[in-house]
Amino acid sequence: xxxxxxxxxxxxxxxxxxxxxxxxxxxxxxxxxxxxxxxxxxxxxxxxxxxxxxxxxxxxxxxxxxxxxxxxxxxxxxxxxxxxxxxxxxxxxxxxxxxxxxxxxxxxxxxxxxxxxxxxxxxxxxxxxxxxxxxxxxxxxxxxxxxxxxxxxxxxxxxxxxxxxxxxxxxxxxxxxxxxxxxxxxxxxxxxxxxxxxxxxxxxxxxxxxxxxxxxxxxxxxxxxxxxxxxxxxxxxxxxxxxxxxxxxxxxxxxxxxxxxxxxxxxxxxxxxxxxxxxxxxxxxxxxxxxxxxxxxxxxxxxxxxxxxxxxxxxxxxxxxxxxxx
Amino acid sequence: xxxxxxxxxxxxxxxxxxxxxxxxxxxxxxxxxxxxxxxxxxxxxxxxxxxxxxxxxxxxxxxxxxxxxxxxxxxxxxxxxxxxxxxxxxxxxxxxxxxxxxxxxxxxxxxxxxxxxxxxxxxxxxxxxxxxxxxxxxxxxxxxxxxxxxxxxxxxxxxxxxxxxxxxxxxxxxxxxxxxxxxxxxxxxxxxxxxxxxxxxxxxxxxxxxxxxxxxxxxxxxxxxxxxxxxxxxxxxxxxxxxxxxxxxxxxxxxxxxxxxxxxxxxxxxxxxxxxxxxxxxxxxxxxxxxxxxxxxxxxxxxxxxxxxxxxxxxxxxxxxxxxxxxxxxxxxxxxxxxxxxxxxxxxxxxxxxxxxxxxxxxxxxxxxxxxxxxxxxxxxxxxxxxxxxxxxxxxxxxxxxxxxxxxxxxxxxxxxxxxxxxxxxxxxxxxxxxxxxxxxxxxxxxxxxxxxxxxxxxxxxxxxxxxxxxxxxxxxxxxxxxxxxxxxxxxxxxxxxxxxxxxxxxxxxxxxxxxxxxxxxxxxxxxxxxxxxxxxxxxxxxxxxxxxxxxxxxxxxxxxxxxxxxxxxxxxxxxxxxxxxxxxxxxxxxxxxxxxxxxxxxxxxxxxxxxxxxxxxxxxxxxxxxxxxxxxxxxxxxxxxxxxxxx
Ligand code: SF4
Numbered sequence: 013x014x015x016x017x018x019x020x021x022x023x024x025x026x027x028x029x030x031x032x033x034x035x036x037x038x039x040x041x042x043x044x045x046x047x048x049x050x051x052x053x054x055x056x057x058x059x060x061x062x063x064x065x066x067x068x069x070x071x072x073x074x075x076x077x078x079x080x081x082x083x084x085x086x087x088x089x090x091x092x093x094x095x096x097x098x099x100x101x102x103x104x105x106x107x108x109x110x111x112x113x114x115x116x117x118x119x120x121x122x123x124x125x126x127x128x129x130x131x132x133x134x135x136x137x138x139x140x141x142x143x144x145x146x147x148x149x150x151x152x153x154x155x156x157x158x159x160x161x162x163x164x165x166x167x168x169x170x171x172x173x174x175x176x177x178x179x180x181x182x183x184x185x186x187x188x189x190x191x192x193x194x195x196x197x198x199x200x201x202x203x204x205x206x207x208x209x210x211x212x213x214x215x216x217x218x219x220x221x222x223x224x225x226x227x228x229x230x231x232x233x234x235x236x237x238x239x240x241x242x243x244x245x246x247x248x249x250x251x252x253x254x255x256x257x258x259x260x261x262x263x264x265x266x267x268x269x270x271x272x273x274x275x276x277x278x279x280x281x282x283x284x285x286x287x288x289x290x291x292x293x294x295x296x297x298x299x300x301x302x303x304x305x306x307x308x309x310x311x312x313x314x315x316x317x318x319x320x321x322x323x324x325x326x327x328x329x330x331x332x333x334x335x336x337x338x
Numbered sequence: 339x340x341x342x343x344x345x346x347x348x349x350x351x352x353x354x355x356x357x358x359x360x361x362x363x364x365x366x367x368x369x370x371x372x373x374x375x376x377x378x379x380x381x382x383x384x385x386x387x388x389x390x391x392x393x394x395x396x397x398x399x400x401x402x403x404x405x406x407x408x409x410x411x412x413x414x415x416x417x418x419x420x421x422x423x424x425x426x427x428x429x430x431x432x433x434x435x436x437x438x439x440x441x442x443x444x445x446x447x448x449x450x451x452x453x454x455x456x457x458x459x460x461x462x463x464x465x466x467x468x469x470x471x472x473x474x475x476x477x478x479x480x481x482x483x484x485x486x487x488x489x490x491x492x493x494x495x496x497x498x499x500x501x502x503x504x505x506x507x508x509x510x511x512x513x514x515x516x517x518x519x520x521x522x523x524x525x526x527x528x529x530x531x532x533x534x535x536x537x538x539x540x541x542x543x544x545x546x547x548x549x550x551x552x553x554x555x556x557x558x559x560x561x562x563x564x565x566x567x568x569x570x571x572x573x574x575x576x577x578x579x580x581x582x583x584x585x586x587x588x589x590x591x592x593x594x595x596x597x598x599x600x601x602x603x604x605x606x607x608x609x610x611x612x613x614x615x616x617x618x619x620x621x622x623x624x625x626x627x628x629x630x631x632x633x634x635x636x637x638x639x640x641x642x643x644x645x646x647x648x649x650x651x652x653x654x655x656x657x658x659x660x661x662x663x664x665x666x667x668x669x670x671x672x673x674x675x676x677x678x679x680x681x682x683x684x685x686x687x688x689x690x691x692x693x694x695x696x697x698x699x700x701x702x703x704x705x706x707x708x709x710x711x712x713x714x715x716x717x718x719x720x721x722x723x724x725x726x727x728x729x730x731x732x733x734x735x736x737x738x739x740x741x742x743x744x745x746x747x748x749x750x751x752x753x754x755x756x757x758x759x760x761x762x763x764x765x766x767x768x769x770x771x772x773x774x775x776x777x778x779x780x781x782x783x784x785x786x787x788x789x790x791x792x793x794x795x796x797x798x799x800x801x802x803x804x805x806x807x808x809x810x811x812x813x814x815x816x817x818x819x820x821x822x823x824x825x826x827x828x829x830x831x832x833x834x835x836x837x838x839x840x841x842x843x844x845x846x847x848x849x850x851x852x853x854x855x856x857x858x859x860x861x862x863x864x865x866x867x868x869x870x871x872x873x874x875x876x877x878x879x880x881x882x883x884x885x886x887x888x889x890x891x892x893x894x895x896x897x898x899x900x901x902x903x904x905x906x907x908x909x910x911x912x913x914x915x916x917x918x919x920x921x922x923x924x925x926x927x928x929x930x931x932x933x934x935x936x937x938x939x940x941x942x943x944x945x946x947x948x949x950x951x952x953x954x955x956x957x958x959x960x961x962x963x964x965x966x967x968x969x970x971x972x973x974x975x976x977x978x979x980x981x982x983x984x985x986x
Contacts, residue, residue, distance in 0.1 A: 091824040094834025106660030111667040135652035316642035323644035334598040
């Protein structure tokens with residue numbers, strides 16, 4: 013696989029001169045998720061995908077928050093930071109703005125990204141910082157042992173909601189579209205080919221890419237997405253989105269336009285996914301070009317230097333109103 | 339015809355501080371010589387008093403007086419005009435000798451309306467001078483300011499020398515030819531007053547003229563009106579019978595060199611730029627707007643030519659988060675805040691302690707708790723800086739002592755942060771942030787260099803002879819960990835907020851390892867003391883029995899009070915802490931060398947608590963939290979009383 017880097021999210025990032033393999037991206041740390049956790053499959057897919065990306069390994073950084081998913085960076089032999097709850101998008105924003113040569117990823121979960129870190133997530137997307145955000149949505153708090161999350165369905169019985177949750181959930185795709193995200197996609201942990209396809213599009217998109225990954229937590233919310241994985245039911249429920257291709261839901265039919273500047277259609281599609289999972293769109297909802305925050309910040313710095321030259325400290329300090337004492 | 343009486347304090351700030359009326363033999367009016375003056379400009383927050391004060395300060399600075407300023411403004415942007423909450427003021431102390439504070443009580447109050455008079459008159463001592471714009475001293479305006487009677491007529495100002503002029507009316511008449519609306523015309527009254535005061539104190543006016551030309555270059559009418567009002571004010575001073583004399587305050591002897599006037603926030607911003615230049619690390623500021631720290635964000639956003647990136651974050655947490663992210667990538671990460679903002683940053687400071695990455699956290703302290711007093715000063719965040727995180731999470735703490743000193747303090751904070759891979763809390767405050775003083779420009783070539791010492795090769799050899807990178811391998815001297823930034827080939831590694839094993843840095847829940855890591859992080863901060871100078875004590879005769887220990891912005895009033903005691907023949911020693919954590923190595927020794935140690939603070943005794951706990955020295959804590967700096971006379975009284983009690 014070769015990637016056209018000139019216009020892409022990978023511009024300014026050095027390509028590796030040597031072939032790399034999955035092994036190069038596997039750290040020496042023992043993976044500690046529960047057996048059967050969907051996180052394993054996602055890790056596997058990412059470790060398989062990174063060599064194909066062709067970047068220098070030392071220029072890839074994974075930043076995560078807190079939660080099961082946020083252990084992700086420890087298992088990849090790249091640079092990585094396991095930070096604090098909800099703040100990974102903010103930390104990654106500083107890193108990506110300061111270092112255009114780095115390929116920066118954020119790994120987060122439904123609690124981390126949509127609850128405690130909701131503010132940072134929406135602002136990262138609004139700014140369109142060059143980041144790829146993987147949001148593992150298992151609709152539960154796993155690491156704290158099973159409380160409902162901001163994507164849990166109403167009525168859900170959990171440790172903290174013995175009488176059923178009365179909290180109304182976010183639709184992460186609708187939220188991202190409302191937050192002006194330039195790239196929004198959904199995929200499933202179990203569909204490796206689809207996951208890889210979406211990863212490729214996301215990482216080469218210049219700007220913030222949000223990928224919601226439906227991820228099974230066999231311990232606290234097992235089978236949450238089973239109806240989408242069941243051979244007999246899946247095809248009836250999954251609505252596959254591909255730019256320029258026909259989509260059919262019931263008696264409605266349209267050609268999917270992910271590049272439309274107006275996010276209304278994408279938003280409408282995101283609303284197909286109601287609590288019943290009768291119709292769950294997966295694929296890229298929206299992918300539009302918009303100047304990124306970090307590019308523009310660096311452009312302003314470059315322009316100031318081009319116009320008036322490098323700053324001179326002595327001149328700055330003395331300013332315009334200095335005087336001499338003999 | 340009254341000459342203005344400057345009513346200098348009988349308790350003197352220096353041996354020079356004596357009013358010396360000398361006839362200068364001028365033709366029309368007399369010129370009297372003074373050694374120092376404290377003027378306060380007060381008006382509505384829309385009257386441009388800060389600008390007037392700034393310009394007068396600039397004129398005074400370029401004339402060569404020593405000076406110190408204290409702006410005081412309401413938290414509201416434009417409280418209803420003419421009311422007490424809307425009064426904004428600017429105090430300037432200037433002298434022909436070295437001074438340390440903006441002065442306790444003004445000798446001259448310039449009041450632009452009834453509210454400005456009422457809000458400030460209580461700060462004047464009998465004999466002070468009031469220059470007042472009479473224009474608004476009418477029915478409703480008086481009521482709005484809370485006056486039942488016109489104070490200009492009811493005799494309540496008899497103990498002052500009052501110079502009452504219709505400054506607004508005079509201004510409007512002086513700019514008639516520009517055809518401005520009455521409102522716009524009246525707006526130039528601050529420049530009329532500035533011109534008048536500039537005449538009165540013989541200030542050079544060229545800088546104000548060129549300032550006005552630049553500032554209003556795009557609005558010729560306004561520019562010309564302001565210039566005309568300024569000139570008219572000067573001429574009015576010269577010709578009016580209201581002033582019988584003008585005054586001269588000679589330049590102060592100062593160390594030779596080049597000077598500028600500078601506020602604390604500006605000096606702090608420049609210190610950060612200098613740290614970036616001297617370390618070779620690009621400066622990244624992550625900040626959320628908050629008073630009174632925002633000016634640092636404004637200032638740094640202008641210096642893109644230095645490669646400075648400013649990021650206005652969605653909140654305080656993102657501000658520090660982005661700064662830490664940039665630090666991780668090899669920038670000099672800085673975040674600035676004040677008041678409740680520092681609370682929001684606590685968790686990320688803790689992360690930086692655990693990651694052991696450089697980070698400068700600037701807290702321009704203001705009155706608390708909670709939203710508190712946004713525009714007033716306080717130094718009550720010391721214990722939060724020291725302890726305000728979960729777990730054992732030591733950080734270095736540095737504090738500037740005067741506006742110009744904010745430059746050095748910022749450079750020092752960056753040096754410690756980078757050298758020791760640690761967050762450093764830089765505790766400025768509202769008084770330093772907005773106050774100003776003449777600043778001797780440093781020779782940039784002699785500023786400290788800061789060495790990032792990035793790791794660029796493996797630092798560990800395994801038993802099998804393989805080479806690997808251990809991010810928590812430490813420098814034996816400083817205990818700073820190896821810092822490899824992303825993009826360094828072969829040094830890929832992961833760090834995080836979970837406890838990590840000594841050396842290789844992988845997650846570790848080992849009891850003994852945690853104990854070791856907690857102690858090591860503490861030891862690293864303690865070792866900073868190896869590279870900070872010993873605390874110096876100012877004790878001119880070396881035989882004082884009482885030491886005054888301070889930190890931060892109290893330096894000026896403490897120093898001023900100590901001088902007054904010495905002038906009266908009393909012995910007192912003064913020491914001021916730049917480093918609050920760790921303390922300089924000789925602090926315990928210094929404290930024990932005195933019979934009594936007094937610690938004045940604008941909090942309820944936070945430094946006192948720390949030194950008592952650490953050195954078991956029972957210091958005398960003196961505290962006030964009025965949102966205003968200490969006055970020198972207040973401290974003079976406290977020190978004198980304490981000294982007397984010691985001898986009794
Ligand atoms: S709790 Fe759930 S999400 Fe967390 S590791 Fe276990 S299975 Fe995975």
